Amino acid sequence: MKSEDQANASWRYTDPACKRKLAAKLLHPMKSVGFQQLRMDDFAKHMDISKATLYKYFSSKDEIIEMLVQMFIDLVIEKDQAELPDDKVSYADRFQQSFARTLHIANYGNDPFMNDLREGYPAFYAMLNASIGSRNERLRTFYENGMDDGVFNRLNANLIILQDEMMFRHLIDPSYLMKHHLTLSAALSDYYQIKKLQLFRPEAFAQVNDEPMNEKLAYLVQKITYGVA
DSSP: OOOHHHHHOOSOOOOHHHHHHHHHTTHHHHHHHOSTTOOHHHHHHHHTSOHHHHHHHOSSHHHHHHHHHHHIIIIIIGGGTTTTTOTTSOHHHHHHHHHHHHHHHHHHSOHHHHHHHHHHOHHHHHHHHHHHHHHHHHHHHHHHHHHHTTSBOOOOHHHHHHHHHHHHHHHTOHHHHHHTTOOHHHHHHHHHHHHHHHHBOHHHHTTOOOHHHHHHHHHHHHHHHHOOO
16 A cells, blocks of 8 residues: 555656665665665655655665665676776776775675665675676686786785675774774775785886875775765
8 A cells, every 4th residue: 555655756756867866875874774674764864855755756665775786786896897807007007996996895785785685685686796796707807817917916816806805894894993993094095005015016016106096095984984975
């Protein structure tokens, strides 16, 4: 049975950009609580619109979750589909881009969100996992090509990917940071330097320009901490 707000939504806003902008406002709050316990009233509150207006954009919670999953895939995971294989871009630049992208994925694809998705929307969960798997395969190829070209040290590419997933999961966890007397900014900066030393051969290491990455990390800290756009 439709609610009064649903019944009143006799016409709908269909602008995809507006819908994505509203849905994006849910990413930060869902990091800590997931979405299973959130109702349409909660979604409207986080979007800073009335419940009646919410139904002008989205017919149901299912539609919102589907849009969030698709946004995650399109704007985060698949965004480097063209970047990683592009040999016109230096390995250093692509490494920095992939470092930031993996951090984005860890930030939004966290345990509360993924657990709720697996339990409530198994088809979306499978689609998201498949997309992450495809990206990891691109990363593996990128690392192995860099090793073959003499830019990266010869390492196990699969373990490099796993290392990032595990490290970022800890580094964006406030309780972990507090326990180890770390700040998010310092931890990410230090891990970036560790990863760079681990990955690049000495002659290539000297060519890496950290200035743009420092700016990117400062932005990512704000995004993770406050959910800024």
